[in-house]
Amino acid sequence: MRLGATIPNxxxxxxxxxxxxYSWVGNSWCVLFSHPADFTPVCTTELGRIAVHFPFFEKRGVKLLAHSCDKLQSHIDWVNDIKSYCLDIPGEFPYPIIGDETRELAIKLDMIDEKDANNPEMAMTVRSLYIIDPNKKLRLSMQYPTSTGRNVDEILRVIDSLQLTDKMKVIATPANWVPGEKVMILPDVSDDEIKRLFPKGIDTVxxxxxxxxxxxxxNY
Incomplete structure (x- = not known):
């Protein structure tokens, strides 16, 4: 899946x-993410922390959708373990988990690692994470190996960057940026445009x- 590609329905x-x-996501942003298997330690921490941060995704107009090649009943049983381990998940588990026993969707969305690419019956998903905009376009992709858990704060940070730069198309966010810090003005923005867009002035190096x-x- 390349950046800018349309996520198929x-x-x-x-x-x-x-x-x-398409009907479920509507006009929202979406984080669609896969995990290798239920009842595994790293996946338990990931789905738990994402569930804890659910209100922060909701505030940004982002829906969450998890994916695994395990059975639905396995997901349901595992959710009870996740809630038991992550006691700060408020109320009901907040987002759906897809059951993809045939691995058809995992292959369609390119969530399989290279060594299993030609062995769909044995292939398990890696930690793929896709940030999808309201136009169903893939805006950001993160691919982690099975051994490394994801950072939820980083997921939220890049959503903030994408949404901000969509709103203000003359800026980009620098390394380690978080909301409130300086943004960078794109090189093709002229001095005259800068005076109009940023009347309080800018800093140059x-x-x-x-x-x-x-x-x-x-000033953004």
Missing amino acids: FKSNTTKGPIDF TMPSGCVYIRTTT
Whole structure:
């Protein structure tokens, strides 16, 4: 799955009933993420922490959808373990988990690692995570090996960046940026445009090359 690709529609059974993806997601953003297997330690921490942070995704207009190649009943039983382990999950488990026993969807969405790419019967999903915008476009992809758990704060950070730069198309966010910190003005924005868009002024950095391309502001 390449950035900018349209996520194909699909129908799946989930722990919260059957869904038609396009109808279910509507005009929301979506984080669609796979995990290798139920009743495994790292996956338990991931789904638990994402559930704890559910209100932060909801605040950003983002729906959550998990995926695994295990059976639905296995998901349902495992959710009880996740809630027992992550005691700060408020109320009911907040998002659906897809059951993909045939691995058809995992293959369709390119969630299988290279060594199992030609062995669909044995292939298990890696830790794929797709951030999908309301136009069903893939905006960001994270691929983790089975041995490494994901960072939920980073997922929220990149959503904040994507949503901000969609709203203000003349900026980008620098390394380690978090909301409230300086953003960078794109190189193709002219000085006249900057004066109009940022009347309170901007900061520039003088570089040895003489090129002025580091322009930042907190006025956004």
